[in-house]
Amino acid sequence: MLTLLRDLRRLRRSVALPAPRRPASLALRHVDAGSCNGCEHELTMTAGPYVDLARFGLGVVASPRHADVLLVTGTVTTRMHEPLLRAYAAMPEPRRVVALGDCALGCNVLGLAGELVGPVEDILTVDLTIPGCPPSPETIAAALLTLLDR
Amino acid sequence: MTAAAYLDAVGSALADGWSVAGLHAAEEGRVVRVALAAPDGRLRLESAATESGAVPSLVELAPRLEWDEREAADLYGVAFIGHEPHRSLVDHAPELARWTVPVLGHDSHQLAVGPVHAGVIESGHFRFHLVGEKILYLDARLFYKHRGLERAAEGATLEDGIAFAARACMACNVTNATAYAQACEEALGLEPSADLARVRTILLELERVWSHLNDVSAICAGTGFAAGTQLFGALSERARRLNERIAGHRYLLGAVHVGRSDVRLEDADVEHVRAELDAIGARAARAWRELTFNGSFQDRLSDIGIVTARQAATLGTVGPAARAAGLHEDARTASPRLAYRDFAPAVGVRPAGDVQARLEQRPLELEQSLAIVAGLLEAPVPRAVAWSGGEPRAIGVARVESPRGATLCVVEHEHGRLTRLRLRTGSYANWPSVAFAAAGNMLPDFPLVNKSFELCYACADR
Numbered sequence: 001m002l003t004l005l006r007d008l009r010r011l012r013r014s015v016a017l018p019a020p021r022r023p024a025s026l027a028l029r030h031v032d033a034g035s036c037n038g039c040e041h042e043l044t045m046t047a048g049p050y051v052d053l054a055r056f057g058l059g060v061v062a063s064p065r066h067a068d069v070l071l072v073t074g075t076v077t078t079r080m081h082e083p084l085l086r087a088y089a090a091m092p093e094p095r096r097v098v099a100l101g102d103c104a105l106g107c108n109v110l111g112l113a114g115e116l117v118g119p120v121e122d123i124l125t126v127d128l129t130i131p132g133c134p135p136s137p138e139t140i141a142a143a144l145l146t147l148l149d150r
Numbered sequence: 151m152t153a154a155a156y157l158d159a160v161g162s163a164l165a166d167g168w169s170v171a172g173l174h175a176a177e178e179g180r181v182v183r184v185a186l187a188a189p190d191g192r193l194r195l196e197s198a199a200t201e202s203g204a205v206p207s208l209v210e211l212a213p214r215l216e217w218d219e220r221e222a223a224d225l226y227g228v229a230f231i232g233h234e235p236h237r238s239l240v241d242h243a244p245e246l247a248r249w250t251v252p253v254l255g256h257d258s259h260q261l262a263v264g265p266v267h268a269g270v271i272e273s274g275h276f277r278f279h280l281v282g283e284k285i286l287y288l289d290a291r292l293f294y295k296h297r298g299l300e301r302a303a304e305g306a307t308l309e310d311g312i313a314f315a316a317r318a319c320m321a322c323n324v325t326n327a328t329a330y331a332q333a334c335e336e337a338l339g340l341e342p343s344a345d346l347a348r349v350r351t352i353l354l355e356l357e358r359v360w361s362h363l364n365d366v367s368a369i370c371a372g373t374g375f376a377a378g379t380q381l382f383g384a385l386s387e388r389a390r391r392l393n394e395r396i397a398g399h400r401y402l403l404g405a406v407h408v409g410r411s412d413v414r415l416e417d418a419d420v421e422h423v424r425a426e427l428d429a430i431g432a433r434a435a436r437a438w439r440e441l442t443f444n445g446s447f448q449d450r451l452s453d454i455g456i457v458t459a460r461q462a463a464t465l466g467t468v469g470p471a472a473r474a475a476g477l478h479e480d481a482r483t484a485s486p487r488l489a490y491r492d493f494a495p496a497v498g499v500r501p502a503g504d505v506q507a508r509l510e511q512r513p514l515e516l517e518q519s520l521a522i523v524a525g526l527l528e529a530p531v532p533r534a535v536a537w538s539g540g541e542p543r544a545i546g547v548a549r550v551e552s553p554r555g556a557t558l559c560v561v562e563h564e565h566g567r568l569t570r571l572r573l574r575t576g577s578y579a580n581w582p583s584v585a586f587a588a589a590g591n592m593l594p595d596f597p598l599v600n601k602s603f604e605l606c607y608a609c610a611d612r
Binding site for chain 2: 001003004005007008011030031032033034035036037038040041042043044045047048049050060062063064074075077079080083087110111112114115116133134136137
């Protein structure tokens with residue numbers, strides 16, 4: 001255990017992430033509306049030692065009831081349409097919607113028209129878009145941090 | 151083939167030691183094809199024409215085909231005689247009775263979880279049947295992310311169709327694309343050159359490296375052991391950064407093509423990749439030792455989520471989950487189109503088929519993958535092509551070992567355009583095993599049991 005913690009401390013030092021400028025926080029809720037699992041793997045990495053979004057007060061919360069931001073990945077499938085709307089409806093105001101990844105933005109989407117409802121912006125008002133297939137953890141982090149100023 | 155001949159053909163293949171590798175409906179449900187694999191890895195398809203929309207079910211002979219038949223019934227309207235009642239799988243019937251198994255008895259109740267989960271997890275629904283906190287039975291309802299990719303691929307050229315296979319799942323895109331490319335090459339009468347076989351093998355093992363590191367991280371997360379989650383997550387991140395340097399993409403997307411490879415690694419690149427993989431391997435081994443000696447972590451792992459060897463053989467479990475139960479099941483043992491020479495599956499010293507055994511399987515296989523890549527990277531990697539070597543066919547079939555297990559791809563075409571694409575991934579094969587492993591355990595252990603398989607929803611749902 002001590003070795004693990006020592007290795008992690010060394011890694012953190014070598015990565016030398018800058019300190020946050022001011023205290024703030026955002027509670028994030030993720031809904032996978034039909035992704036290929038790429039955006040999920042990258043989003044998970046934003047909590048790892050190379051990016052560590054928690055430094056800025058950003059973290060994923062378990063319920064939309066606790067969330068400020070809805071992160072939506074994937075083009076919305078017919079089967080995820082209602083769960084997505086329900087997650088959004090459960091969120092308190094003020095709330096923000098982020099379309100994460102090319103599919104959520106409607107770019108280069110593959111699939112049958114009958115199985116897909118469309119990009120996130122056809123269903124919810126989108127406040128921030130993060131393009132990429134998938135966007136890297138650094139790209140996701142940099143984009144989410146701009147929400148702190150809105 | 152008539153219904154009786156179809157049953158006979160499959161029955162005698164099984165008696166001869168062949169195994170069933172998948173089943174799909176084609177020609178708008180007029181035909182059902184079952185894929186059979188010989189012990190030496192040879193694949194063949196047996197087809198049966200439906201009569202009045204029906205064929206005999208194979209689930210008595212091969213229970214692993216349960217999902218395949220339910221999918222073919224939902225998407226192609228095929229009735230499987232003997233597979234009754236039909237419970238919908240891809241179709242999301244609103245009535246519980248149409249898709250759940252009835253679980254009756256004193257105090258038994260249901261708990262619905264998902265499709266939206268508490269963490270950063272793909273969408274899917276679990277219907278637990280419980281008494282108190284003990285799981286009696288689990289109905290997994292996936293396909294919330296069904297994008298109709300197989301259907302959408304129809305009409306595409308064989309070359310363009312690879313996007314549909316690759317983007318079914320980012321985490322397994324190299325495997326899916328390689329299985330697709332090999333199936334196309336068989337259909338086109340092409341054989342990979344030694345260089346093509348070599349570069350694809352390197353890419354497949356690189357996919358396994360980042361993925362297995364990620365799995366250990368995920369299992370640590372399942373127990374709430376943050377130091378392990380963070381360190382193995384960081385090692386997986388390092389492997390993804392290496393992927394980007396090799397192929398310009400963190401998940402190697404776009405590196406596999408039908409009939410060729412454009413990946414090039416010069417002397418300096420090869421040296422860099424080997425050194426970086428050495429460093430990742432050494433750090434992973436050091437961190438793994440720490441996990442081994444962490445009592446409170448280890449106490450969470452043993453004797454939960456058990457799938458024994460016999461059960462795995464019946465369920466058709468594949469990949470690390472099958473090997474953790476002691477089965478020597480690995481598509482790499484019989485992959486003549488890839489560069490696995492003298493490959494033997496890794497099986498641990500304690501193949502108990504529980505969470506601990508599935509976890510221990512990952513570092514064991516990681517070490518093996520790193521050795522394979524190091525062995526194949528003793529020289530620069532040039533661009534490579536496939537040569538013509540056989541007769542063109544209307545159908546091609548291939549099987550490739552993904553980080554999660556054997557993935558089958560069947561490609562049917564007319565004049566070079568897809569008429570049917572079937573992708574049966576390791577995740578698809580193993581989801582029924584997750585549901586099986588959950589029964590008998592406490593509900594709070596389910597996330598850990600689930601993570602010990604660490605399956606994708608995307609490449610099951612397609």
